[in-house]
Amino acid sequence: MDDLSRFCCQNEKCADFGKRGTGQLSVCDHYGPRQQRRMLYCLTCKSRFSERKGTALFGCHLPEEKIQKVFAHLQEGCGVRKTSRLVGVTANTVVRLSAKAGQHARQTHDELVAFSPADPRAAVR
Ligand SMILES: [Zn+2]
Secondary structure, X not given: OOOOOOOOEOOXXXXXXXXXXXXXXXXXXXXXXXXXXXXXXXOOOOOEEEOOOOOOOOOOOOOHHHHHHHHHHHHOOOOHHHHHHHHOOOHHHHHHHHHHHHHHHHHHHHHHOOOOOOOHHHHHO
16 A cells, blocks of 8 residues: 555645645556656545656656756755756756755745744844
8 A cells, every 4th residue: 555645636626635644545547667656546526646746856857866866966055067967967957956846845844834933033123
């Protein structure tokens, strides 16, 4: 049995959109290279979507290993050109992946951090 607790429905019109661990998702198909990627099915709204939808990997045709290398280099502070040379992808690919990952990280932050504590430095000004 696949653990789908980290996934949520990606259909914005669904009553369970964005809710994790509700148990309404199941694996209905596999696709992609060597059938490694899962298609998920939402019991609530009857929609199907890729397990990669809503992630920085969605729609990316590069091998996952290469994408992970791009993120690893960026995380270590390598610039766009350095990363593109080291991984063997174009600079535009690095920029695109970086922007997608940043957007995803922001959404995750906004979901997981209900509110930020008041910044004590703000009162000083
Ligand atoms: Zn749904």
